[in-house]
Amino acid sequence: MKKLSKKSAALLVAGLVTCGLLAGCGGGDKKDAPKDGGKAAAKTLVFGCQMYADGGIDPSAQTNTAWNCSRFGVGQTLFRFDDNVKPVPQLAESATPSDGNKTWTFKLKKGIKFSNGTEMTATKVKEYLDWIREAGKKGSTRPQQFLDFEAVVTADDAAGTVTIKSKKAYPNMAASLADPSMVILDVKGSKDMKNGAIGTGPYMVKSFKNQVGYEMVANPHYWNGKVPYDQVKIMFMGDASAKANALRAGQIDLAENIMNVADLKALQGDKKFTVQIAPGTRCGFSWMNMKQGRPLANKALRQAVLKAIDYKTICKSNTIGGLYTPGPSVIPSSLGYGFDKLKNPYEYDPEGAKKILDEAGIKDTNGDGIRELNGQNIQLRYISYANRLLNDFSDAHTQYLKAVGIGVKSEYGSSDDQWSKLVAGDYDFNNNNWNSMIAGAPTVYMGNWYSKAEANYCGFKSDTYDKAYEELLTTMDTKRYAELMQTLQQTLIDEAAVLVDGYYNSCIIYNNDKVGSAHMYPLDYYWITDEIKPAGAK
Numbered sequence: 001m002k003k004l005s006k007k008s009a010a011l012l013v014a015g016l017v018t019c020g021l022l023a024g025c026g027g028g029d030k031k032d033a034p035k036d037g038g039k040a041a042a043k044t045l046v047f048g049c050q051m052y053a054d055g056g057i058d059p060s061a062q063t064n065t066a067w068n069c070s071r072f073g074v075g076q077t078l079f080r081f082d083d084n085v086k087p088v089p090q091l092a093e094s095a096t097p098s099d100g101n102k103t104w105t106f107k108l109k110k111g112i113k114f115s116n117g118t119e120m121t122a123t124k125v126k127e128y129l130d131w132i133r134e135a136g137k138k139g140s141t142r143p144q145q146f147l148d149f150e151a152v153v154t155a156d157d158a159a160g161t162v163t164i165k166s167k168k169a170y171p172n173m174a175a176s177l178a179d180p181s182m183v184i185l186d187v188k189g190s191k192d193m194k195n196g197a198i199g200t201g202p203y204m205v206k207s208f209k210n211q212v213g214y215e216m217v218a219n220p221h222y223w224n225g226k227v228p229y230d231q232v233k234i235m236f237m238g239d240a241s242a243k244a245n246a247l248r249a250g251q252i253d254l255a256e257n258i259m260n261v262a263d264l265k266a267l268q269g270d271k272k273f274t275v276q277i278a279p280g281t282r283c284g285f286s287w288m289n290m291k292q293g294r295p296l297a298n299k300a301l302r303q304a305v306l307k308a309i310d311y312k313t314i315c316k317s318n319t320i321g322g323l324y325t326p327g328p329s330v331i332p333s334s335l336g337y338g339f340d341k342l343k344n345p346y347e348y349d350p351e352g353a354k355k356i357l358d359e360a361g362i363k364d365t366n367g368d369g370i371r372e373l374n375g376q377n378i379q380l381r382y383i384s385y386a387n388r389l390l391n392d393f394s395d396a397h398t399q400y401l402k403a404v405g406i407g408v409k410s411e412y413g414s415s416d417d418q419w420s421k422l423v424a425g426d427y428d429f430n431n432n433n434w435n436s437m438i439a440g441a442p443t444v445y446m447g448n449w450y451s452k453a454e455a456n457y458c459g460f461k462s463d464t465y466d467k468a469y470e471e472l473l474t475t476m477d478t479k480r481y482a483e484l485m486q487t488l489q490q491t492l493i494d495e496a497a498v499l500v501d502g503y504y505n506s507c508i509i510y511n512n513d514k515v516g517s518a519h520m521y522p523l524d525y526y527w528i529t530d531e532i533k534p535a536g537a538k
Contacts, residue, residue, distance in 0.1 A: 042230040043534050045515070048243040048252040049527065050387050051236035052415050055208065058193040059181045060135035060143070064415065066181040072214065072234060073528035074115075075183025075199035078106055078125070079174040081523045085281065085437050087174040091120065091184055091200060092162075095174040099165075101476070104173040106162045113221040114186040115204035122155035124186060125162045129153050131187045140423060142454060145444050146176040171476055175440035180525050202227045202530040212236060216528075228533045238386060243509075247273065253514035256527055257507055259389050261321030267509055277507040278520040281437040283330050284388060284501030286397070287422060287430040291459030295373055295380060296428055300360035301406075302496035306346035307353035309400045315502050319392045324502030329489045330445075331436055332503035338486030344493060353404045364405050371405040379407040380428035385418045388433045393501045397429070422457050430457075433504055437523055443472060446488050449497060458497070465491045 049071075053064035057074055060066075069075040078092035092106045112120040130153060136143040151166040170176055186198040195208040200223065203216040214234040218227035235252060237243050243255040244263035258264050267273045288296045288305070296302055311326040327333050328344040357363070362371050362378070370377045380401075384394040391412050398408040408429075411421075422430045438444040447453045450469045451461040468487040475481050492498050508520040508527070516535040519526075 043228070045229045045232045045254060045528075045532065045534075046235065046252045047232060047528060048235050048237045048246050048255040050238060050257065050415075051211070051213075053419075054210070054416065055213065055236060056194050057197050057205075058139075059183055059185070059197075060132055060141055061139040061194070062419065063141055063181070064419070065139075066141050066179075066183070067525060069183050069185075069197060069199065070180035070525045071527040073201045073203040073216065073232065073530075074197055074205065075180070075185055076201050077178050077180070077182050077184065078108075079178040081175075081178055081440055081521065081525065083521060085440050085522055087172065087178045087440055090178075091125075092174075097170075097173070101169040101171065101173075102167065103163065103165045104170065106164075106174075106177075108160045108162065109223070110160065112200055112223040114189060114198050114200055115219040115221060116186060116189050116198050117221050118186050118189055118198075120184065120186075120200055121157045122160060122162045123157055125184055126153045126155040127187050128184050129162075129164075129182070132181060136181070140419075141181045143181045145447070145455075146179045146182055146439060147173075169474065169476070172440070179439050203229075203232050203528060206231070222530075224530055228530060228537060232528055234528070240386065247509060247511060250511070254508065254510040254518060254532065256509075256524075257388065258509055259323065259387070261318065261323065264323075264507070264509075265321070272512055273509055274512055274515075274518075275507060275509045276518065276520045277505050278522045278524070279334060280325075280332055280503050280505040281335065281435055281522045282388075282433055282504040282506065282524075283332055283436050284324060284390060284393060284431070284433045284504050285330055286382075286384075286394070286499040286501070287427070287432070287458045288497065288499055289425060289428050289430070289458055290497070291425055294428060294459070295378055297459070298360070298362075298373060299496060300356055301362060301373065301378070303346065304353040304356045304360075304362075304404065305401060305406065305499060306496050307349045307356065308404045308406065309397055309499070310348040311500070311502065312348070314393065314396045317396070319396075320389055320502075323389060324504050326500075326502045328493050328500060330492060330498050330500060331442055331485070331489055334503065335436065335442075337442065337482055338489065341486060342490055342493060346493070346496065350400075350404055357404065357406075369402075369405060370407040377407055378405075379409055381426075382408050382410045382429040382431070383418055383421050383427040384410065384412050384429075384431040385415045386412070387415060388504055390431045390433060390501070394429070394431050397499065425457065425459075429499065431501070433501075435523060440523075442485060446472070446485070449488075449492060460492075460495070460497050462491055462495055462497075465495075 056065040057069040058065050079087040080090040082088045093109050094107045096105045132143045154163045190198045196205045204219050206215040206217045208214050213236045216232040240260045244258050246252040268275045290297045315324045315326045333339045364371045384390045401408050421427050436445045448455050449460045468484045472484045506524045516533045518532045
């Protein structure tokens with residue numbers, strides 16, 4: 001099949017928007033015209049977004065499907081994160097620790113029902129928490145990061161409480177249970193968990209079209225006031241300019257994360273649109289596969305990689321356009337955690353990179369421009385996908401590395417391709433973009449490099465790192481936590497363990513004629529919420 005140009009792809013998507021899932025949602029829509037002698041037209045929101053994990057919303061399948069369930073307005077958690085990344089009550093009204101933080105009692109809000117009309121009782125909450133831990137064993141969500149397998153959950157329907165007893169202390173279980181994998185769903189009532197899960201959110205699934213999107217309708221039993229829209233149509237869009245083009249054409253009302261710099265600047269300068277940017281908690285970085293037998297198990301090669309790349313120039317380029325802030329750590333500079341005290345020995349120095357390689361015996365002996373390691377040309381496989389400018393970073397990295405004699409082969413696909421190859425260890429570089437404040441703190445995120453963690457997909461092992469991380473898991477002292485975080489970051493830098501793109505700020509863009517208000521949170525778990533209201537709504 002001939003590959004479409006970006007322009008053709010964008011036009012094709014626009015055609016699909018007009019003729020497919022979103023037919024009848026734009027201006028002059030007869031379908032939504034008043035009926036029955038002047039009955040008010042249905043309020044419809046059309047949302048354009050990137051497709052992750054084929055659009056599935058089963059929280060047990062993988063991290064992205066759990067996030068979809070929350071982002072699409074289907075599932076909600078006992079607590080959620082506010083603008084300061086602090087857990088605040090959502091389905092629960094309080095969380096009370098006891099027994100040295102090994103026991104937590106959650107008092108549920110009264111009168112909450114699932115979208116099928118079933119009451120959200122303490123028993124229903126227990127059913128979900130038990131189910132996600134069991135079902136999660138078959139997927140890659142790893143719910144045990146937030147609620148351990150051995151924890152015992154008991155329900156008291158009369159008191160409206162759920163009590164969780166664990167053998168380990170949780171500094172803040174309210175934050176742990178605010179992760180999207182912990183959305184409270186009606187397990188028994190969800191006949192199609194993959195694309196039709198039953199939750200407590202403002203919207204419920206009406207229909208799903210593979211690779212196209214969802215038709216959602218208002219939850220008739222919603223607990224938190226009137227649902228702003230009668231229906232929400234979610235349209236999957238992957239092309240860099242497709243969302244911007246659809247916004248300008250009036251085919252969608254709201255979009256997340258437009259990453260083409262020219263498009264974003266044009267929308268910011270157009271009074272017809274509002275561009276809301278949230279302070280970033282995300283870090284773009286490439287895993288480096290350090291498992292035995294892989295080229296990047298060689299520390300000298302990793303050191304040369306980091307020295308060979310001009311991160312500041314890339315982030316200021318016309319392609320990236322300042323959407324990322326450069327930095328050497330996996331924790332964004334805006335979050336603190338001792339960032340200003342970190343020492344980076346890998347500032348851009350291509351001659352220094354060549355010297356490291358030469359001294360390690362990694363040389364180009366046959367004059368073909370590519371250095372050899374263990375007698376073979378270095379040819380590193382770079383896995384990436386288009387969202388959040390990751391392919392642009394990968395392209396730039398590849399050019400810088402080739403300039404010092406490191407061969408790189410790019411393999412770009414979908415986010416699912418990236419994830420499956422990461423889990424399988426089938427890569428040398430694997431570029432992605434992670435939220436560093438999972439569960440409101442970096443603890444879970446930093447577990448990606450803990451040698452005993454299932455999420456350590458890169459084979460990194462450091463006794464210094466492991467010792468500090470194990471203490472991080474148990475400390476209740478905030479000052480000590482910050483000290484340990486600094487140690488963890490510096491260890492990753494010293495070991496040349498991660499290729500960092502930079503720190504990304506999320507954004508949401510809407511048409512002011514269609515949308516009156518919307519809100520983007522630092523933790524981008526929440527896209528379609530009851531805070532998004534039609535223009536003119538009170």
